[in-house]
Amino acid sequence: MTTNSDIVNYSDTENRSALVAVKTHIITGFLVFLLMMAAGATMRAAQGKLAGVDDSLFYQIMTMHGVGVVGISGIVGFSIMWYFLRQYVPLNLKIFWINFYIFLTGVVIILASIFVGGYAGAWTFLYPLPTTSLGVWSVGAAIGFLSGLLLIGVGFLILLLDIARGLLSRYGSLARALGVTQLFGKDPLDTHHPTTVTISTVVLIVDFIGIAAGAVALIIMLINAVNPEFKPDPLLVKNLIYFFGHVIINAAIYSSVPAVYELLPRYTKRPYHTSKVFYAAWFVAVFTIMGVYPHHLYMDFPMPAWAVIAGQVLSYCSGLPVMIVTGYGTLMMVYRSGIQWSTPAKLLVLSIFGWAAGGIPAVVDSMMAFNSVLHNTLWVPGHFHFYLLLGLLPMIIGFTFYLFSTPEDEANPPLIEKLAVYTYVTGVLMLVLVFLTSGAHGIPRRWAVHMDPWVPYAQWGAIAGVLVTLGLLLFAVRVFTKLPKATDPALEYSRH
Template identity: 70%
Template sequence: MSATTLDTAVSKRVDYSEAENQAALVAVKAHLITGFLVFLLMMLAGAAMRAAQSNMMPVEAGLFYQILTLHGVGVVGTAGIASTGVLWYFLRQYVPLSTKIFWLNFGVFLAGVVIILGSIFIGKYGGGWTFLYPLPGISLGAWSTGAAAAFLLGLLIIGTGFLILYLDMGRAILSQYGNFGRALGLTQLFGKEPVNPYHPATVVAGTMVLIVNFIGIAVGAVVLVMMLVNLYNPEFKPDALLVKNLIYFFGHVFINATIYASVVAVYELLPRYTGRPYKTSKVFYAAWFAIVFMVMAVYPHHLFMDAPMPMWAMITAQVLSYGSGIPVLVVTGYGALMLVYRSGIQWNTASKLLILSMFGWAAGVIPAIIDAMVSVNRVLHNTLWVPGHFHFYLLLGLLPMIFGFTFYLLNGKKEGKTPLTEKLGFYSYLIGGLLLALTFLGSGAHSIPRRWAVHMEEWVPYAQWGTLAATLVVLGVLLFTIRVLTALPKAPEPSV
């Protein structure tokens, strides 16, 4: 396909001034640089926990659970802000987004982060990022009510910033497409409009993320307020199972939305490396429409151990868990392979990371599906199998999408000679990430529990392998971060 034809296929863009584009690029770079720095710190925290479990580094149990809380909330929050940078960069090319509101969310996010850090390291809060009721208010003296409240308030503040950003996204999409159904391609799916193969995949993905994450964060805000009221008015006792449902609905939707936001990098960038457009179709629209409901309905697979849960919810969760990753993953993975096949793709760090993300997403969902089988879940759910599955698709699926987009901004489409920091960083990250995920899965298969600060002697070898793997991951991200910090700020925006 000629470059002219490809440009035509992706050229339906909103007109901005040069100054507006430069301001937007600076804002996106700020999101990505922050993401790299915080991801690196969170990976150091993860490596420290693995080293503590392997008896290679002494860490007091209370501090371990503070680090565990920081690691969980830090990775999830940073995935949210970095993936938003990816989605926002491409979505603004099709709908008129506000850079000021983009910055506002970033500032609100940082304010919430500061409060959360204070709650953990000053207030010594260590109740986990899932803040399951009634643990935040019953610490047996490990942390104060104020520390728990600060943690919950920090999350609430961060959520408020995201809700404001999503309101702006909704305004922009509605102004351009009239309604969310048209933006999702439903009018084409159901025959109300002819199929347009160049309807932007980014708009479809962005609309899906907007819908599910707005609902998820709103639910999270409700449960956070309920728990804050309980902290200072213990007579107010919400139903524990209801609260757990609300928390896991919020958490599951939010972390899954990060990968659905980041996958637009695949839709937008692989065509630029292969010279072939990514075409949408009725199958594509149907897949994204299905996942709107699936990603919100599947969360009860986290609650299989809760006997009072209604049977219909458990059955629904198990059935949907088998298929929730299939619709979008299949159309995205298959589409990516068809773009690459015999395309003469330009291989550089960005394109290699994007292809790695397809593998990580596809392979990482398999352990999740296995854990979602009730008979297996009863044995594996409270083991390191669960960190194995989410480290697999986060380290090898989600983050390579974000990293790949960053290196696209840094290097553009050029092939040329890959800098040594990028080359060593890629292979260190790939080997370390794969080894870490497999070590977690192997530990879970041998019934080693998760969330334990101290490991029994027979578990220590697994933790030692995990420490080695985590060290390789940290090294890879450190090399990536050095390259990003030194080159990204002054890198010009790549041409289409």
């Protein structure tokens, strides 16, 4: 059983240094998310003929927007998971920083390849597009983009190895950390087993495999870029890329979920007890997260039928175990708890709604009959903006406000916080509705120029994008004004 005596003890200096590291990740995340939202609103304004953006620049912005959102979601999500996990297992602060510096180096290389080299092949870098641009960008720009991604992946793999070391040093095996030994009766049920440890083990397994697959694809494409005589199987490379892409963005969400499990019990004054149902749900998640990606490849007719069918079936089921456990657990913690609806509490509960509801359009798109008419439309940005902006971001913002708040702030949130919540939520719901409606009407995604009937949708999307950006900006202003007052590590370690 995990008790207070099982919590890893650190010195005040270690806690202070760790807190600075986490806050640095969070502040960087806010700045990058603001930039990515501004880029998204700009693209929608260009499609709506409200802003003059050169077509080549549009696709460069689109590439930056995609890779930027995925990358910053991953690194901020990991910082949340790392913050809570280090309470239960020993983690190396230097490696945490190393990953951050590697990430920044990779970002600089990628930005140079895009805005200096002109690379505009989207963040999915599907073979053979990066090296066959018809002269729009050079092979050197493609090599820079692919190398920057590979470098960022190496940084994440190093951090994951340290997480694995910490888990193994404490629990002896990943099965015990995951709770599988309790699930199958090898160990007695421990209802106090940290939820963060179980979730972190899931993220470790799927993200390590996913990033490794992405690294293989990147290395194959880099070899092809240097030696064009080497021609890999396009379908194999596409499978590797979409397996990597699907896993890494889902892992970004899952790595942020500990904020819900760790913080909501503190606001509701109700502990969350693990159970065999909890362990079973997260054990199943290991396989569903990795197994659903073929729903991205329905239109690739050479794909084996069994893989496509498995992708569809698993897509139906993928979100149910974890979402039922997390959603039901959230409702039970909140119901008649007398919870004080501070800004972090509102955002954490909102994140569960966004995570669950955002998955519904994704399941619809994973059905073959719908996928054949929806997958290359704006329906797809609709579903992933839904669960990123109303699922992932509220987890991140809620955690941030917890990290930077004093008890007085939480008891009496100022007007700017309330305004930020309503502006942000209104903007996101409007943005998602425009995306999904556009997709239902067959408006394609990734097109810089829109036909006249599509323009009004893009214009409403631009307005919604501005509202979303404004909402996050209000959150950021509040966080930055709190920053000078939230430098004492005892501020939130004393809450544990």
